[in-house]
Amino acid sequence: MKWAYAVAAVGALVLPVVLAPGQLTVFILLGLSAMAVVGLSLLMGYAGQVSLGQAAFTALGAYTSGLLSLHHAPPLLALVAAPVAAALAAVVVGVPILRLRGHQLAFATLALQILLLSVLSGAQWAGGAVGLQGLPYLSVGGFELDQDLDYAYLVVGGVLLVSLIAHRLVHSRVGRGLRALATGEMAAEASGVPVGAYRLLVFAVSAAFAGLAGGIYCFFLGYLAPGSFPVLLSIEYVVMAVVGGLGSIAGALLGAALITVVVQLLTSLATQPGMPSYAPSVLSYAVYALLLIAVVLFVPKGIVPTLRRSL
Amino acid sequence: MPALLTVSGATRRFGGVYALRDVDLDVAPGETHAVIGPNGAGKSTLFKLIGGQLVATAGTIAYDGERIDRLAPHRRARRGIAIAFQDSPVFRGMSVAENVMVGAHAITSAGPMSAILRLPRHRREETRIRGLAAQALDRAGLSPWADQPAESLPLGRQRALQVARALCGAPRLLLLDEPASGLRGPERSALAALIEQLRGEGLSILLVEHDVAFVARLADRVTVLDLGQVIASGPFAEIRTDSAVVAAYLGGPT
Numbered sequence: 001m002k003w004a005y006a007v008a009a010v011g012a013l014v015l016p017v018v019l020a021p022g023q024l025t026v027f028i029l030l031g032l033s034a035m036a037v038v039g040l041s042l043l044m045g046y047a048g049q050v051s052l053g054q055a056a057f058t059a060l061g062a063y064t065s066g067l068l069s070l071h072h073a074p075p076l077l078a079l080v081a082a083p084v085a086a087a088l089a090a091v092v093v094g095v096p097i098l099r100l101r102g103h104q105l106a107f108a109t110l111a112l113q114i115l116l117l118s119v120l121s122g123a124q125w126a127g128g129a130v131g132l133q134g135l136p137y138l139s140v141g142g143f144e145l146d147q148d149l150d151y152a153y154l155v156v157g158g159v160l161l162v163s164l165i166a167h168r169l170v171h172s173r174v175g176r177g178l179r180a181l182a183t184g185e186m187a188a189e190a191s192g193v194p195v196g197a198y199r200l201l202v203f204a205v206s207a208a209f210a211g212l213a214g215g216i217y218c219f220f221l222g223y224l225a226p227g228s229f230p231v232l233l234s235i236e237y238v239v240m241a242v243v244g245g246l247g248s249i250a251g252a253l254l255g256a257a258l259i260t261v262v263v264q265l266l267t268s269l270a271t272q273p274g275m276p277s278y279a280p281s282v283l284s285y286a287v288y289a290l291l292l293i294a295v296v297l298f299v300p301k302g303i304v305p306t307l308r309r310s311l
Numbered sequence: 312m313p314a315l316l317t318v319s320g321a322t323r324r325f326g327g328v329y330a331l332r333d334v335d336l337d338v339a340p341g342e343t344h345a346v347i348g349p350n351g352a353g354k355s356t357l358f359k360l361i362g363g364q365l366v367a368t369a370g371t372i373a374y375d376g377e378r379i380d381r382l383a384p385h386r387r388a389r390r391g392i393a394i395a396f397q398d399s400p401v402f403r404g405m406s407v408a409e410n411v412m413v414g415a416h417a418i419t420s421a422g423p424m425s426a427i428l429r430l431p432r433h434r435r436e437e438t439r440i441r442g443l444a445a446q447a448l449d450r451a452g453l454s455p456w457a458d459q460p461a462e463s464l465p466l467g468r469q470r471a472l473q474v475a476r477a478l479c480g481a482p483r484l485l486l487l488d489e490p491a492s493g494l495r496g497p498e499r500s501a502l503a504a505l506i507e508q509l510r511g512e513g514l515s516i517l518l519v520e521h522d523v524a525f526v527a528r529l530a531d532r533v534t535v536l537d538l539g540q541v542i543a544s545g546p547f548a549e550i551r552t553d554s555a556v557v558a559a560y561l562g563g564p565t
């Protein structure tokens with residue numbers, strides 16, 4: 001596995017310099033998805049809960065950063081506020097929902113996203129369906145990040161940060177409790193693991209990661225619209241997490257990379273002349289469905305855990 | 312000396328069926344108290360009421376002078392109650408040692424922030440937890456398998472692993488639900504020796520076990536359950552001749 005990390009590290013450092021501008025954008029979006037997926041993978045792998053509306057937290061983070069910077073908050077503060085706002089929202093949603101068993105969280109988060117999107121589309125203070133425009137670049141200590149290359153490295157840093165936090169969390173007292181409750185809730189709780197609080201913690205952490213991705217996205221693009229955070233994005237996150245392997249940080253990164261590349265290839269196919277305008281979205285839904293079925297059938301644990309086992 | 316654990320009038324119904332009906336039982340400090348009875352008598356149900364995994368239909372449970380029957384299971388664990396369940400699998404995807412370390416949750420408290428920032432508190436507690444786990448593994452005879460995946464252990468050792476996990480939280484009251492089931496001769500006597508040793512250290516133990524010789528050797532007192540009700544209680548020598556007990560259990564097909 002060591003060499004795989006080395007390849008990934010070299011790739012993350014070298015790719016931004018060698019990629020063409022359009023590809024660099026894809027690289028940045030890939031990194032942002034990876035950040036959200038690391039969190040989602042923790043949530044699904046350890047809390048045993050699915051979030052079908054995780055992109056709601058990306059949107060919340062993005063709009064938090066966007067609105068704050070439009071109101072002249074220091075950009076760095078606006079960026080930091082993104083994960084905080086997303087985590088707070090997760091706590092508010094999670095407290096009543098995580099008490100329940102089963103898949104209530106999946107529906108609740110999906111509902112949250114649909115609600116959020118419709119509120120944002122209707123709200124004047126959020127720019128309505130047009131969204132927020134003319135957002136400033138991120139600047140840190142007088143240095144303005146105004147190149148795609150800057151954001152590429154910012155995103156690499158974001159992925160590293162999120163992975164480090166997830167890794168440290170998993171390899172700790174709290175992490176052992178989380179891993180235990182995933183396969184033996186009763187015994188974990190009887191050992192002193194506060195199951196509800198830990199579930200809420202992972203949910204909030206996963207939301208914070210998605211929120212941070214949203215914050216970076218806002219500064220990178222310079223404009224935001226509700227349409228940037230469709231339910232399809234949430235589904236994409238879920239597919240990425242499942243394909244890579246739940247509860248695996250490396251899996252989350254690999255899943256994000258793999259799906260992004262596949263979807264890019266398909267999009268370029270679907271936007272060929274003569275293809276109907278709905279081709280891209282129909283194709284991506286179909287691919288998500290097929291990939292999900294293939295993974296569930298052939299590598300139910302996801303790619304990275306399966307590779308680990310067979311090495 | 313006041314009892315460490317007092318169960319009064321404990322009743323638990325599943326639909327129309329009484330799994331437990333008006334059960335009284337207490338455990339004195341340092342006592343090893345066995346609960347015996349035929350299959351379906353309600354022994355595991357009683358344990359889960361004490362641990363908080365099930366809520367009683369009626370009755371109260373007091374521990375260390377305070378009622379605990381409204382407390383969440385993890386809070387009861389923090390008060391010093393540890394359980395090795397009859398029917399709980401090991402934590403999969405974790406090593407034997409990590410499984411045991413989970414047991415230390417009850418007596419440690421480093422939170423997510425100290426883990427993420429790797430604060431001194433996190434390091435201190437990790438060292439302590441490793442020490443406690445090594446000790447518990449050693450006592451349960453599991454040290455040679457510490458780094459193996461827990462689910463790769465044979466079933467008997469998985470039972471021993473549950474005991475080690477419970478011990479790792481340094482409990483004051485240890486509940487063991489059929490810890491010897493699936494164990495072979497030598498493992499069984501090693502477990503009996505461990506329980507004897509724990510009793511010698513002053514730990515209070517509540518033990519469910521079908522093996523009568525095992526119970527006779529270890530228990531200061533025995534409570535006999537049948538169809539959810541206490542039919543006898545006292546030192547083993549007394550209850551073994553009790554006609555109701557002989558009819559319901561000891562004289563049965565076991």
Ligand SMILES: Nc1ncnc2c1ncn2[C@@H]1O[C@H](COP(=O)(O)OP(=O)(O)OP(=O)(O)O)[C@@H](O)[C@H]1O
Pocket residue numbers: 325329330348349350351352353354355356357397
């Ligand atoms: N969750 C449940 N739902 C419905 N009935 C239950 C449940 N748990 C236990 N029971 C019933 O309660 C009764 C007591 O079960 P319990 O598991 O406490 O018995 P036990 O004495 O531990 O038996 P064994 O020696 O087989 O472990 C049984 O009739 C059982 O079928």
Ligand SMILES: [Mg+2]
Pocket residue numbers: 354355356397488
């Ligand atoms: Mg039982």
